[in-house]
Amino acid sequence: MLRYIIKRILMLIPVLIGVSIIVFLIMRVFSPDPAPIVLGQHATQASVDAWRQANGLNDPIYLQYFNFITGAITGDLGTSYYTKAPVLKEIFSRFPATIELALLAILLASVFGILIGVISAVKKNSIFDNAGMFLALIGVSMPIFWLGILLIIFFSGTLHWLPSSGRIDPLLQPASVTGFYLIDSLISGDMYAFRDAFEHLILPASALAMYSMAIIARMTRSSMLETLQQDYIRTARAKGISEGRVIGKHALRNGLIPIVTVIGLQLGSLLGGAVLTETVFSWPGIGAYTVACILKSDFPVVQGVVLLIATVFVLVNLMVDVIYAFLDPRIKYSKKEV
Amino acid sequence: MLLEVKNLRTEFKLKRGTVTAVDDISFTIDKGEILAIVGESGSGKSVTSLSIMGLLQKPGRVAGGEINFKSQDLNKMSQKELQKIRGNQISMIFQEPMTSLNPVWRIKDQIMENIMTHMNISKKDALARTVEMLDTVGIPSPAERANDYPHQMSGGMRQRVMTAMALSCDPELLIADEPTTALDVTIQAQILELLYRMREKFNMAVLLITHDLGVVSEAADRVIVMYCGKIVEEADVKSLFAQPLHPYTVGLLKSIPQIDDESDERLYMIKGMVPNPLNMPSGCSFSDRCDSCMDRCTKEVPKLQEINGHKVRCFLYEAKEGELNVK
Numbered sequence: 155m156l157r158y159i160i161k162r163i164l165m166l167i168p169v170l171i172g173v174s175i176i177v178f179l180i181m182r183v184f185s186p187d188p189a190p191i192v193l194g195q196h197a198t199q200a201s202v203d204a205w206r207q208a209n210g211l212n213d214p215i216y217l218q219y220f221n222f223i224t225g226a227i228t229g230d231l232g233t234s235y236y237t238k239a240p241v242l243k244e245i246f247s248r249f250p251a252t253i254e255l256a257l258l259a260i261l262l263a264s265v266f267g268i269l270i271g272v273i274s275a276v277k278k279n280s281i282f283d284n285a286g287m288f289l290a291l292i293g294v295s296m297p298i299f300w301l302g303i304l305l306i307i308f309f310s311g312t313l314h315w316l317p318s319s320g321r322i323d324p325l326l327q328p329a330s331v332t333g334f335y336l337i338d339s340l341i342s343g344d345m346y347a348f349r350d351a352f353e354h355l356i357l358p359a360s361a362l363a364m365y366s367m368a369i370i371a372r373m374t375r376s377s378m379l380e381t382l383q384q385d386y387i388r389t390a391r392a393k394g395i396s397e398g399r400v401i402g403k404h405a406l407r408n409g410l411i412p413i414v415t416v417i418g419l420q421l422g423s424l425l426g427g428a429v430l431t432e433t434v435f436s437w438p439g440i441g442a443y444t445v446a447c448i449l450k451s452d453f454p455v456v457q458g459v460v461l462l463i464a465t466v467f468v469l470v471n472l473m474v475d476v477i478y479a480f481l482d483p484r485i486k487y488s489k490k491e492v
Numbered sequence: 493m494l495l496e497v498k499n500l501r502t503e504f505k506l507k508r509g510t511v512t513a514v515d516d517i518s519f520t521i522d523k524g525e526i527l528a529i530v531g532e533s534g535s536g537k538s539v540t541s542l543s544i545m546g547l548l549q550k551p552g553r554v555a556g557g558e559i560n561f562k563s564q565d566l567n568k569m570s571q572k573e574l575q576k577i578r579g580n581q582i583s584m585i586f587q588e589p590m591t592s593l594n595p596v597w598r599i600k601d602q603i604m605e606n607i608m609t610h611m612n613i614s615k616k617d618a619l620a621r622t623v624e625m626l627d628t629v630g631i632p633s634p635a636e637r638a639n640d641y642p643h644q645m646s647g648g649m650r651q652r653v654m655t656a657m658a659l660s661c662d663p664e665l666l667i668a669d670e671p672t673t674a675l676d677v678t679i680q681a682q683i684l685e686l687l688y689r690m691r692e693k694f695n696m697a698v699l700l701i702t703h704d705l706g707v708v709s710e711a712a713d714r715v716i717v718m719y720c721g722k723i724v725e726e727a728d729v730k731s732l733f734a735q736p737l738h739p740y741t742v743g744l745l746k747s748i749p750q751i752d753d754e755s756d757e758r759l760y761m762i763k764g765m766v767p768n769p770l771n772m773p774s775g776c777s778f779s780d781r782c783d784s785c786m787d788r789c790t791k792e793v794p795k796l797q798e799i800n801g802h803k804v805r806c807f808l809y810e811a812k813e814g815e816l817n818v819k
């Protein structure tokens with residue numbers, strides 16, 4: 155198992171090289187020249203040239219890439235064209251906001267998705283099943299920004315229950331330890347801050363969670379329906395154990411195995427959904443920031459973000475595989491299978 | 493009397509029509525008795541046992557009759573009451589050994605769950621009992637194999653695990669659906685031997701479902717022959733083999749291969765095939781395959797007649813003044 159994990163982590167290298175080449179080329183081919191944007195419309199040609207020279211943009215493209223990748227290996231992703239701050243610093247000051255949002259969203263999506271899916275399967279064709287699957291249908295068909303706007307109008311506008319933008323009331327902002335406000339506010343023991351941060355999270359996390367929840371609910375339902383038909387479920391019933399135990403201990407334990415993969419994939423796609431959510435809810439995370447950087451041709455930042463997200467994606471998949479092996483004793487990751 | 497099945501009728505409501513998989517069957521099993529049910533595939537043997545266990549899946553349902561276990565109708569019981577009996581007083585070995593064990597649970601946990609559901613004993617004792625049961629059913633190094641997952645075992649091993657599980661709470665009635673089909677001959681004999689011992693030791697009754705007449709002649713006290721959901725013949729094992737009455741039973745017996753048969757004759761086979769349950773022949777359901785079919789057989793359904801404990805459902809015979817006459 156450990157060998158398998160190490161091998162998988164080593165396999166990150168070709169993935170990251172491939173991803174970095176693609177994003178490197180795309181930025182340079184399709185994005186406008188950053189120099190005039192950085193220096194302003196009235197910059198002289200001489201200053202533009204000097205800036206391009208200073209930032210290595212006049213080098214041949216393979217040399218630019220080589221410089222970038224050797225820097226990246228030593229942990230230096232360059233500096234933002236605009237703030238002049240190191241890219242890593244720019245990213246890590248915003249990444250926790252996105253992670254916090256995505257984690258809460260995947261948590262909501264998993265808990266409610268599995269709950270709805272299991273109830274729908276156990277009470278197949280009942281009113282619960284129909285209601286659950288109708289909700290799932292809405293979930294997969296509603297665009298995330300539209301759902302976000304509806305939530306804002308209703309819960310912030312009409313009911314005034316929840317805030318519509320930002321991560322926290324600036325006056326309550328906790329001292330940064332982890333960058334996750336829920337955790338930081340707990341560390342500093344500030345329950346007002348915790349509550350405020352949580353209230354800010356609810357709407358964007360719900361909007362972000364909806365689609366994944368719908369997918370998870372549907373997959374759970376079909377997986378559970380299949381599991382409940384299995385012979386070993388009949389064996390379990392023949393033992394005289396309660397129906398709750400049959401479903402909770404025997405069916406769910408088997409039915410959830412494929413759901414782990416679905417949740418992993420959804421976590422990946424949540425990072426994409428976060429871009430829209432963060433824009434609608436003015437969430438100071440990496441998604442909205444990256445969009446801005448793409449529009450401004452801030453190459454180093456965009457390259458850094460893409461590398462980071464690709465890493466997260468691969469690691470999440472690895473985690474899914476490990477959990478999978480843990481849940482299903484039939485799976486053993488031997489050397490050969492890698 | 494331990495179990496009395498009375499006019500049991502089990503139906504499957506399908507879109508294309510209703511299949512009566514078990515059609516008005518009645519039988520009894522005494523304490524310590526081994527009753528065999530034989531019949532071709534699709535004759536309703538498994539459906540009968542699932543009906544008794546209350547484990548029918550939709551669209552199947554018991555449409556009529558009584559299943560009295562120790563004078564209580566199982567069919568009228570709530571699931572809660574049934575759960576106290578299942579796995580405890582009545583247990584079942586299923587026909588499908590490869591798929592009947594939970595793939596993500598260790599063998600020992602599956603057996604211990606059964607024990608701890610019904611017996612008030614500690615985990616340690618339950619484990620000891622589990623290992624003991626695995627040993628009893630002939631699993632080598634049972635203490636180690638107890639930690640295996642089902643996929644690490646062969647079909648025969650799994651069947652023995654199922655048997656160990658079914659016997660773990662000393663049931664009064666064991667329903668064994670083809671318990672020896674997946675096993676080779678020596679293991680088969682071991683398992684039958686085990687059922688025998690359990691019967692001697694705990695006075696356990698067995699409903700033994702099989703299509704292997706060899707197993708029947710070795711193990712059973714009494715035999716029921718089923719065809720298309722109906723009982724066509726019932727007798728103690730000696731009379732049935734000595735004097736089979738129903739043409740279907742005769743056909744089944746003739747189609748057993750005999751080791752000492754020196755002739756070059758081809759093995760007998762009952763002609764035709766089991767009819768489609770949605771399209772049964774009128775009259776006797778065996779009429780279209782029967783060598784002795786008469787006019788009457790295609791028009792009327794024969795009744796089950798009894799003489800001296802030997803029952804048969806066929807127009808060839810007529811019960812008269814305490815004797816069964818051949819017409």
Ligand SMILES: Nc1ncnc2c1ncn2[C@@H]1O[C@H](COP(=O)(O)OP(=O)(O)OP(=O)(O)O)[C@@H](O)[C@H]1O
Pocket residue numbers: 504506511513531532533534535536537538539540550551552587703769
């Ligand atoms: N789930 C089901 N849906 C519809 N019909 C069914 C179902 N299960 C059983 N039946 C019907 O019941 C009949 C009897 O099936 P059963 O499984 O009891 O046969 P069996 O005697 O156990 O045969 P085998 O020797 O193959 O195990 C079948 O022919 C089929 O028509």
Ligand SMILES: [Mg+2]
Pocket residue numbers: 537538539587669
């Ligand atoms: Mg069967």
